[in-house]
Amino acid sequence: MVKSAPSPIASRKPSKVEGIKENSNFLREPVATEILQDTTHFTENAVQLLKFHGSYQQDNRDNRTKGQEKDYQFMLRTKNPGGLVPPQLYLALDKIADEYGNHTLRATTRQGFQLHGILKKNLKSAIATIVKNLGSTLGACGDINRNVMAPPAPFKNRPEYQYAWEYAQNIADLLSAQTGAYYEIWLDGEKAISAVRAASRREEDPEVKAARQRNGNGTIIHDNEEPIYGTYYMPRKFKICVTVPGDNSVDLYSQDLTLVVITNKKKQLEGFNIFAGGGLGRTHGKEETFARLADPIGYVAKDDVYDIVKAIVATQRDYGDRTDRRHARLKYLINDWGVDKFRTQVEEYFGKPVEAFKPLPDFKYHDFLGWNEQGDGKLFLGISIDNGRIKDEGSFQLKTALREIVEQFNLPIRLTSNHNVIFYDIEPDSKEGIQDILSRHGVGDDPTKIEPLVRYAMACPALPTCGLAITESERAIPGILERIRALLDKLGLQKEHFVVRMTGCPNGCARPYLAELAFVGSAPESYQLWLGGSPNQTRLAQPYTEKLHHNDLESFLEPIFVYFKKSRKSKESFGDFCDRVGFDAIREFVSTYEPQTANGANKSRHRVNLKEEVYSKLKEVAESQGKPMTQLVTEALEAYFQNLS
Numbered sequence: 001m002v003k004s005a006p007s008p009i010a011s012r013k014p015s016k017v018e019g020i021k022e023n024s025n026f027l028r029e030p031v032a033t034e035i036l037q038d039t040t041h042f043t044e045n046a047v048q049l050l051k052f053h054g055s056y057q058q059d060n061r062d063n064r065t066k067g068q069e070k071d072y073q074f075m076l077r078t079k080n081p082g083g084l085v086p087p088q089l090y091l092a093l094d095k096i097a098d099e100y101g102n103h104t105l106r107a108t109t110r111q112g113f114q115l116h117g118i119l120k121k122n123l124k125s126a127i128a129t130i131v132k133n134l135g136s137t138l139g140a141c142g143d144i145n146r147n148v149m150a151p152p153a154p155f156k157n158r159p160e161y162q163y164a165w166e167y168a169q170n171i172a173d174l175l176s177a178q179t180g181a182y183y184e185i186w187l188d189g190e191k192a193i194s195a196v197r198a199a200s201r202r203e204e205d206p207e208v209k210a211a212r213q214r215n216g217n218g219t220i221i222h223d224n225e226e227p228i229y230g231t232y233y234m235p236r237k238f239k240i241c242v243t244v245p246g247d248n249s250v251d252l253y254s255q256d257l258t259l260v261v262i263t264n265k266k267k268q269l270e271g272f273n274i275f276a277g278g279g280l281g282r283t284h285g286k287e288e289t290f291a292r293l294a295d296p297i298g299y300v301a302k303d304d305v306y307d308i309v310k311a312i313v314a315t316q317r318d319y320g321d322r323t324d325r326r327h328a329r330l331k332y333l334i335n336d337w338g339v340d341k342f343r344t345q346v347e348e349y350f351g352k353p354v355e356a357f358k359p360l361p362d363f364k365y366h367d368f369l370g371w372n373e374q375g376d377g378k379l380f381l382g383i384s385i386d387n388g389r390i391k392d393e394g395s396f397q398l399k400t401a402l403r404e405i406v407e408q409f410n411l412p413i414r415l416t417s418n419h420n421v422i423f424y425d426i427e428p429d430s431k432e433g434i435q436d437i438l439s440r441h442g443v444g445d446d447p448t449k450i451e452p453l454v455r456y457a458m459a460c461p462a463l464p465t466c467g468l469a470i471t472e473s474e475r476a477i478p479g480i481l482e483r484i485r486a487l488l489d490k491l492g493l494q495k496e497h498f499v500v501r502m503t504g505c506p507n508g509c510a511r512p513y514l515a516e517l518a519f520v521g522s523a524p525e526s527y528q529l530w531l532g533g534s535p536n537q538t539r540l541a542q543p544y545t546e547k548l549h550h551n552d553l554e555s556f557l558e559p560i561f562v563y564f565k566k567s568r569k570s571k572e573s574f575g576d577f578c579d580r581v582g583f584d585a586i587r588e589f590v591s592t593y594e595p596q597t598a599n600g601a602n603k604s605r606h607r608v609n610l611k612e613e614v615y616s617k618l619k620e621v622a623e624s625q626g627k628p629m630t631q632l633v634t635e636a637l638e639a640y641f642q643n644l645s
Helices: 016-022 044-053 087-099 120-132 159-174 181-187 190-200 206-213 302-319 330-337 339-350 398-409 428-440 477-490 550-567 574-581 583-592 612-625 629-644
Strands: 055-059 072-077 105-107 113-118 240-243 257-263 269-276 295-301 370-373 379-383 413-415 421-426 500-503 517-523 526-531 542-549
Touching: 016 044, 044 055, 044 181, 072 120, 087 105, 087 113, 087 120, 087 398, 113 120, 120 181, 159 206, 159 240, 159 257, 159 269, 159 302, 206 302, 257 302, 269 302, 295 302, 295 339, 302 330, 302 339, 330 339, 379 428, 398 421, 398 428, 421 428, 477 500, 477 550, 517 542, 526 550, 542 550, 542 583, 550 574, 550 583, 574 583, 612 629
Parallel strands: 240 257, 500 517
Antiparallel strands: 055 072, 072 113, 105 113, 257 269, 269 295, 370 379, 379 421, 413 421, 517 526, 526 542
């Protein structure tokens, strides 16, 4: 893949969005004016600023009618550092989803919640309700630091996890937008701010307050409403996570900035290893855009962590590309400069050299599902959420079950980066009651009973609401996984599973470029196929084919899976196999592969399409009976044909 840099930045004008930010009076206008207007949608300038406030304007493409106005609605995204959702906030979000949204919540891959289907006339009430119930949407979108991630596991006997939570929250506070626009627009000003701060019951760490004003060789912009960001904020979104050695539950290599907690032998915090320059967004046909893994940068002592964060942010703020938004992320700055030049510039802002990177163990992926001891006598429970969508559908009443658990047991929640939910601080004598609620509503608590392909898969929402979506993702992946499982079973690979991710466009919201097998939307009903990521999401996948129509999935994947079965090493994963043998070898095998039936005849596969409601019912019955959907369809059709005769 060619990774050519665009023409020199100095010769180009800033992008249109830079002007919108400059003229916004720190994110106020035209949002403040247009929210008061009796219209169904915002103008384009306001839409760009609305993102900073945590909302995207969308159009439900399922409801489009030729010649009529778009079906405008809004997605709201919460900002929950470390994935923390207090009980009060969860119940408020559940209520908003029913009163103003589409009756679902969606856990995101950055440990927040999204609410879909909110109308413009209800947007202010929805945001105000979130803030008054210990939540926020400020900075969940836009050219700013996004939600700071951390491992969700509530291990009370492992101090490194507690440090990760603490510093995820503190860094989120440090880099939070300081403009008063958010509270002025959505909560009618200063009086509301005071009430919200009183309700939050959480004071900002004094060290964070001091760090926000401490200059540090140009990191602070004086006499500015935004001392860290300045008038223009960041060139593009900026993503941060804090994790612990060995724990890659946060996809650390995909972040702009990752901090890894380093403790001494007594488990006391000493400092942080630093990675920078990860990012997955790209554009089809634009080879100068690409997915990239973060690089090791160095180590800092704990007392310097806020200053190093500011130094890295300032480097991207001042040197990131503001002329081409496709080239504006930190990954492109580091790719163009190289790690050494980037580190040197960071050290100028930091005021001293960065120390050498500390040794780390290999990183592994963990999902923390099921019942677990949290180390203080209490329990935590990880519940798998298919594609993050919390909803009630038929006998599967997930939304009702989660609400009842929160109402009855008042439990806090940690969201995971694989859009699952963890309840924690559970008293052991509450376990039976929680299991009863889950069982009554058709929700399982045993992860070993989840189809492994489903357990480790992720998909973005895509159609019908995401304006960037080229094709289906969330609505398509259940059928895709079912077909992959059927194919693996047919080929004698019943025990195999791997990380599958799907997106409706190349922007990578479900982090497909770290998967072992990924589908990236490239045309209606068609996908790029990416192969070769690692099971622990520590290696990039690579594009294997540019356009695979979903009807051709089985015939395309079968020879690849057969080659994997024949040539893999002992216990080698599918992603590791593809990376080891390389695409040339895979293509050579595929080119000579002749699919045959058991009697030696050429094989032929046929497909039919089902209505969404029929497919959903079929899936529900198949799961309840423990049978593949294909088997149920075959049995039903055979019985039907017998009746005809």
